[in-house]
Amino acid sequence: MYVPRRLLWVDCTAGALAGAAMFVLSGWLSSLYALPRGLLVFMGAVNLLYAAYSLSLAVRARRPKDLVNLLVFANGAWAAVCLGWAGVFAETASLFGFAHLIGEALFVGGLAGLEWRYRDLLLTAP
Numbered sequence: 001m002y003v004p005r006r007l008l009w010v011d012c013t014a015g016a017l018a019g020a021a022m023f024v025l026s027g028w029l030s031s032l033y034a035l036p037r038g039l040l041v042f043m044g045a046v047n048l049l050y051a052a053y054s055l056s057l058a059v060r061a062r063r064p065k066d067l068v069n070l071l072v073f074a075n076g077a078w079a080a081v082c083l084g085w086a087g088v089f090a091e092t093a094s095l096f097g098f099a100h101l102i103g104e105a106l107f108v109g110g111l112a113g114l115e116w117r118y119r120d121l122l123l124t125a126p
Helices: 007-033 037-058 065-088 095-117
Strands: none
Touching: 007 037, 007 065, 007 095, 037 065, 065 095
16 A cells, blocks of 8 residues: 555645745746636645645644645635636647646546545545
């Protein structure tokens, strides 16, 4: 069960990398994606905040079930938000922008599903 125990590390690392990339590249990505720069900066900020939360869980030896459940809910909610934005911007976003929104929804939704499935295993380290 090595992979499920590392899900929180995958989660926080992916969030941190995505958030940092969105901040650093927001101007360029806004042009490439045909999406508002403010939206991309907001997505970057949410990803970094989310990464901090999942990191706070990853470093704990014991994780309260409510906090793991909150993580799952947050992942699911963010996936829904990204799908909603994909619908809102479907007519104006470039293929790259639309694919990013759908891809982020699928990735984060997949994490939510895995974290829910392995939630009892995630309650203790490593």
